[in-house]
Amino acid sequence: MKIRSAVLCAALALTSAVFGVGVPPAAAESAAERAVAARQAGFKQMGGAFKAVNDAMRAGKLNRAEVAAAATRLETHATQLPSWFPRGSGPESGAKTEARAEIWSDAAGFAEAAANLRTQAGRLSALAREGEVAAVRKQATLVGAACKTCHTTYRAED
Numbered sequence: 001m002k003i004r005s006a007v008l009c010a011a012l013a014l015t016s017a018v019f020g021v022g023v024p025p026a027a028a029e030s031a032a033e034r035a036v037a038a039r040q041a042g043f044k045q046m047g048g049a050f051k052a053v054n055d056a057m058r059a060g061k062l063n064r065a066e067v068a069a070a071a072t073r074l075e076t077h078a079t080q081l082p083s084w085f086p087r088g089s090g091p092e093s094g095a096k097t098e099a100r101a102e103i104w105s106d107a108a109g110f111a112e113a114a115a116n117l118r119t120q121a122g123r124l125s126a127l128a129r130e131g132e133v134a135a136v137r138k139q140a141t142l143v144g145a146a147c148k149t150c151h152t153t154y155r156a157e158d
């Protein structure tokens, strides 16, 4: 009991040291923080869908239905992606985000990068249904490149 409350006290002291006096440790999440949390969850799902594509191909024998379904999920995410970035949810908000300010200052370029992913994922889905392994493999590389192209310009990676 005693040890536990000592630990709690230390944790609280540390929290106020980090956040400064006057800021309640359990400050309500801001709209920007909620937007960041929601989009990071969306990107995790995208990561899962892309992994499913690669795993299904690595299994040696192409699982057409699996790849097509995962590609369709990616296509849907790509369509939603621009709406995950409401104005004010960038680095200037103070939220912990890897989103770069260029997403908003170059909104057309960002929309194009999202549209490119949608196109590539759509092609992957169609090719998976046709079942030509080499073509699917090549197209999966283009999907990966569409992720990377956007990350290079619009995501701050450390």
Ligand code: HEC
Residues within 6 Å of the ligand: 036, 039, 040, 041, 043, 044, 046, 047, 050, 074, 081, 096, 097, 098, 099, 100, 110, 113, 114, 117, 143, 144, 146, 147, 148, 150, 151, 154, 155
């Ligand atoms: C149009 C731009 C764009 C495209 C396309 C894109 N991403 Fe991202 N991605 C971002 C941005 C911006 C962030 C940073 C989000 C943040 O931290 O607020 C991010 C973050 C992530 C994250 C980290 C999420 C987290 O937990 O913080 C993963 C994983 C990810 N992307 C995977 C992918 C995959 C896989 C693809 C392709 C299938 C992809 N992304 C395509 C812009 C993009």
